[in-house]
Amino acid sequence: MPTRVNRQTVDLSAYPDLLVLYLGMRVNRLYGLRTFLSFGKKIRESVADKPDGLLLHESVYYSIFPMNMGMRQYWRDLPSLLAYARSEPHRQWWLGFLQDSGGTGFWHETYSIRGGMEAVYDDVPKPLGFGRFAGIQRARGPMFGSAARLGRSEGGIPAVSETDLYGS
Numbered sequence: 001m002p003t004r005v006n007r008q009t010v011d012l013s014a015y016p017d018l019l020v021l022y023l024g025m026r027v028n029r030l031y032g033l034r035t036f037l038s039f040g041k042k043i044r045e046s047v048a049d050k051p052d053g054l055l056l057h058e059s060v061y062y063s064i065f066p067m068n069m070g071m072r073q074y075w076r077d078l079p080s081l082l083a084y085a086r087s088e089p090h091r092q093w094w095l096g097f098l099q100d101s102g103g104t105g106f107w108h109e110t111y112s113i114r115g116g117m118e119a120v121y122d123d124v125p126k127p128l129g130f131g132r133f134a135g136i137q138r139a140r141g142p143m144f145g146s147a148a149r150l151g152r153s154e155g156g157i158p159a160v161s162e163t164d165l166y167g168s
Contacts, residue, residue, distance in 0.1 A: 012113065015055075015076065015113065016113065016114070017076065017077035017078065017112075017113065018055075018074065018075070018076070018113040019074070019077065019078060019081055019111070019112050019113070020072065020074055020075075020110070020111045021072070021073045021074075021075060021081070021109070021110050021111075022070060022071075022072050022108060022109045022110075022111075022129075023070050023071050023072075023073070023106070023107070023108040024060075024062055024068055024069065024070030024071075024106070024107050024108070025039060025069060025070065025104055025105070025106050026062075026066050026068035026104060026105045026106075026107075026124065027066055027067040027103065027104055028066070028101075028103055028104055028105050028123060028125060029103035029104075031102070032102055032103025032104040033067070033103075034102070034103075035102030035103055035104045036104050039097075039104075040069070042089070042093060043071070046090065051080075051084040051087075052080055052083070052084075053075050053076040053077060053079075053080020053081060053083070053084065054074075054075060054080070054084065055074040055075065055076055056072075056073065056074040057071060057072075057073050058071060058072045058073075059071055060072050078112070078150070078152055078154060078155060079154060082146075082147060082155055082156070082159070085146075085158075085159035090159070091159050091160065094159055094160050095160045095164060095165070097122070098160060098165050099165070101122060101123040104123065105121070105122060105123040105124040105125065106121075106122045106123065106124070107119065107120065107121040107122065107128065107129065108120055108146075109129050109130060110146060110150065116150040116151050116152070117130070117150075118146050118149030118150045119131065119149075120139050120146065120149075121136065140162065144158060144161075144162050145157070145158030145161075146158065
């Protein structure tokens with residue numbers, strides 16, 4: 001006998017600046033498995049410290065081949081997320097990864113309740129997510145940092161600047 005579906009919803013009015021962040025890391029080369037596993041441990045330890053503004057962290061499985069795992073994070077607001085991204089050890093992990101991806105690829109997509117979405121794909125060989133329909137372009141100049149891609153002025157400089165990565 002069919003029963004009615006128990007529909008539920010949420011009231012997000014207490015989170016006027018909520019950001020939802022999907023992140024993923026994929027293994028591009030066999031030696032990337034070591035990089036992949038080491039970042040997983042670092043991330044678990046980092047979120048266990050409960051960074052200010054992180055409301056929820058969830059692991060997400062994307063695919064087995066290629067190995068692509070990730071997470072979904074809910075942040076109170078952009079300044080909290082950016083403060084975390086600029087903090088140590090996160091900033092050093094990110095700079096190290098951008099200098100050598102260690103046989104992996106990384107991507108994230110950000111969705112803001114205030115409007116705006118942005119994404120970055122680093123060493124991801126085939127477009128995915130927004131890149132599959134919106135096209136890919138270089139993440140340089142005004143497209144380098146996530147706050148700028150979201151169209152937010154309160155973002156300031158990225159956790160890793162173009163100068164840090166490419167020099168002057």
